[in-house]
Amino acid sequence: MHFFGQKNINHLGEYFESEPFDEFILDNGIESISFYYSNYDCLVIDEIPIKFYLFFSFSLFFLGILGIVFNRRSIINLMLCVELMLFGASLNFIFFSIFLSLPSGQIFALIIITIAAADSAVGLGILIAAFYLKRNISFEAFASLKG
Amino acid sequence: MFIAVISAALLILLKNPIHSIFSLLISIISSICVLLLIKVEFLSYVFLIVYVGAIAILFLFVIMMLNIKVSNDTLIDYSSWEFYLMFPVILKFIVSMKIVVESYNPDLDVIGQQLEVGIVYENDIDIFSNLLYTYYFFVFILSSIVLLVSMIGALIITTNKNLIK
Numbered sequence: 001m002h003f004f005g006q007k008n009i010n011h012l013g014e015y016f017e018s019e020p021f022d023e024f025i026l027d028n029g030i031e032s033i034s035f036y037y038s039n040y041d042c043l044v045i046d047e048i049p050i051k052f053y054l055f056f057s058f059s060l061f062f063l064g065i066l067g068i069v070f071n072r073r074s075i076i077n078l079m080l081c082v083e084l085m086l087f088g089a090s091l092n093f094i095f096f097s098i099f100l101s102l103p104s105g106q107i108f109a110l111i112i113i114t115i116a117a118a119d120s121a122v123g124l125g126i127l128i129a130a131f132y133l134k135r136n137i138s139f140e141a142f143a144s145l146k147g
Numbered sequence: 148m149f150i151a152v153i154s155a156a157l158l159i160l161l162k163n164p165i166h167s168i169f170s171l172l173i174s175i176i177s178s179i180c181v182l183l184l185i186k187v188e189f190l191s192y193v194f195l196i197v198y199v200g201a202i203a204i205l206f207l208f209v210i211m212m213l214n215i216k217v218s219n220d221t222l223i224d225y226s227s228w229e230f231y232l233m234f235p236v237i238l239k240f241i242v243s244m245k246i247v248v249e250s251y252n253p254d255l256d257v258i259g260q261q262l263e264v265g266i267v268y269e270n271d272i273d274i275f276s277n278l279l280y281t282y283y284f285f286v287f288i289l290s291s292i293v294l295l296v297s298m299i300g301a302l303i304i305t306t307n308k309n310l311i312k
Contacts, residue, residue, distance in 0.1 A: 128305050
C-alpha cells in the first residue's frame with residue numbers, strides 16, 4: 001500500500017528515508033517497529049494506546065444508544081442522539097484508518113457524515129410536517145399512527 | 148476526550164433541547180481537537196463544517212421555528228421499571244469495554260507493520276482527492292445521489308399543500 005505524498009517520521013520526529021515499497025515489506029523497516037513498540041506493549045497513535053481511542057468512540061456511541069432508549073421527551077433529542085451515534089461510528093472508522101494507515105476508513109467516515117446530513121434533513125422535514133398536523137411533537141402525538 | 152464524553156452525557160441528561168444541542172456541539176468540537184492532534188486535518192474540518200455549520204444550525208432553526216415548550220418531565224423517572232433497566236445496561240457497557248481492552252490481537256501489529264505504519268501524511272487533501280476520484284468514484288457518486296434524494300424528499304415533505312392550511 002503506497003500513499004501519495006507520504007513522509008516518514010520516526011517517533012522522535014526525525015525524517016528518515018524509506019526504501020521503495022516492494023522492498024519495504026521484506027525488510028519491515030526497523031524505524032516503524034520502534035515507533036510502535038516505543039513505550040507500550042500495544043499499538044499507539046502519538047504514544048497513546050489505541051484502546052483509549054476505542055474507549056472514547058465507543059462511549060460516544062453508547063451514550064447515543066442510552067439517549068435513544070431512555071428518551072421520554074421529544075423526537076429532537078432522539079435525532080440528536082442518532083447524530084451522536086453516527087459521529088461515534090465515524091470516529092471509530094477514523095481511528096482505525098490512522099492505526100492501520102489505510103485511508104479508505106476516512107473515506108467511509110466521509111460517507112457517514114453524508115448520511116448524517118441527509119438523515120437530519122429528512123428527519124427534520126418529517127418533524128415539521130408532523131408539527132403542522134398535530135401542533136405537538138412529543139411521542140404521545142404520534143400514538144395515533146396506524147400500524 | 149473527557150470533555151467530549153462528559154458533554155455527550157449532558158446531551159441526554161439536560162431538559163432543554165437547545166442546551167442539549169450546545170452540549171452536542173461541545174462534544175463534537177472537543178473530539179475534533181482530538182482528531183487534529185492525530186493529524187486528521189481534512190476530515191476534522193469537514194466535520195466542523197458539516198456538524199457545527201449545518202446540522203446544529205438546522206436543529207436550532209427547527210427548534211426556534213416550532214417554538215417547543217420545555218417539558219417538565221425529567222429523563223429519569225425513578226418509579227418506572229425502565230430506570231431499573233439502566234443498571235444492567237451500564238454493566239453490559241463495562242463488560243463490553245473490558246472485552247475491547249482485553250481482546251488485544253497481536254496479529255494487528257503484523258498487519259500494521261506490513262502496511263507501513265509510522266507514515267505521517269504530508270497532505271490529507273492529496274490523498275483524499277487521489278482516492279475519491281479514482282478508486283472510490285462510485286461511492287462519491289452514490290453519496291451525491293443520497294444528498295440529492297434527501298434534499299428533494301425534505302422539500303416535498305415540507306411544501307405539501309395539504310398539510311399547510
